[in-house]
Amino acid sequence: MMVAFLLLVLVAVALGIIGAAADGLGYLLAIGIVVFIAAVAFITVRGTRRVRRRPVR
DSSP states (O other): OHHHHHHHHHHHHHHHHHHHHSTTOHHHHHHHHHHHHHHHHHHHHHHHHHOOOOOOO
């Protein structure tokens, strides 16, 4: 779970750096931003589904 999140963030950062540094590859920066947003959404959705309270006995 956390490995997938970290991998997505790493890919997003790499694409962002390449897109910002290389001339004419701004679309890679945009793809990196989209991947980062998807990673944050992924971890948010997975995190909220795990929080379940046990009934008090």
